[in-house]
Amino acid sequence: MITVERSFLVGVPLDDLIAYLEDFGHTEEWDPGTVRCVRIDGGPVRPGASWHNTSRFRKRTTELLYRLEAREPHRLVFTGTNKTVTATDVMRFEAQSAASTRMTYTASLRFKGLARLAEPFLRAEFEKLADQVEQQLPPAAEAG
Template sequence: MQRSFIVGVPPDDLVAYLADFGHAEDWDPGTVRCVRTGQGPVRPGATWHNTSRFRGRTTDLVYVLESREPHQLVFAGANKTVSARDVMKFEPSSPTATRLTYTASLRFKGLARVAEPFLRSEFEELADKVAERLPIAAEAHHG
């Protein structure tokens, strides 16, 4: 799923905010809890324990920041039934705003793969909600 939208935060500040995946609690309606599992600066290799709720069920994934560049963040999450990849690309749209293109990919493992086509519309709906909530959360954090 991919969404592109404007966030009223300069690119460097938006990258810094979103690099801390713990903020997903604020902008991802599926995230119940997201806690950093290490210490030190947020850089590639940093990890978070994420608890998400989808269709009334909770699941835990470990997310790792795979890449942090001035114009892109890449996170990978995994557990025994799913692997997730989140790619966030940042482009200045004005001196005080950023165009964020957010691509989230999910791959189910084993028997769970059978359900994947049936869940697409629900994941698309979740992506719409992220596109609504993320700018509000980032702007509130920045402001």
């Protein structure tokens, strides 16, 4: 399994940041690997809500079904799956002031079958992607 984690400050109040991020469709704005992310069910965003995510990694396009697993006062958990990987994104939040929030973002990828053999060679690339998320998410959330 590959796990990457970043902690950073976002100039958005805690409740507003969670409201922005709980709609996983916004990943198009802050995740450099996401090409498209579309909600595939209706109603309010709550645990069980699902998105079809199209991502590009190493010049390949992959499709994942993401689901909001948990929405707690200071934590969101999403799980994305397809035939080769299960991705888990955990976002934890701590108010720093009335106008800013410290966010800790942890992404874990568990590869399946033969894809597991590639894990040691992919870690550095996922670290780079995590660095890009750390740079792109704050301004996207602040604009959102």
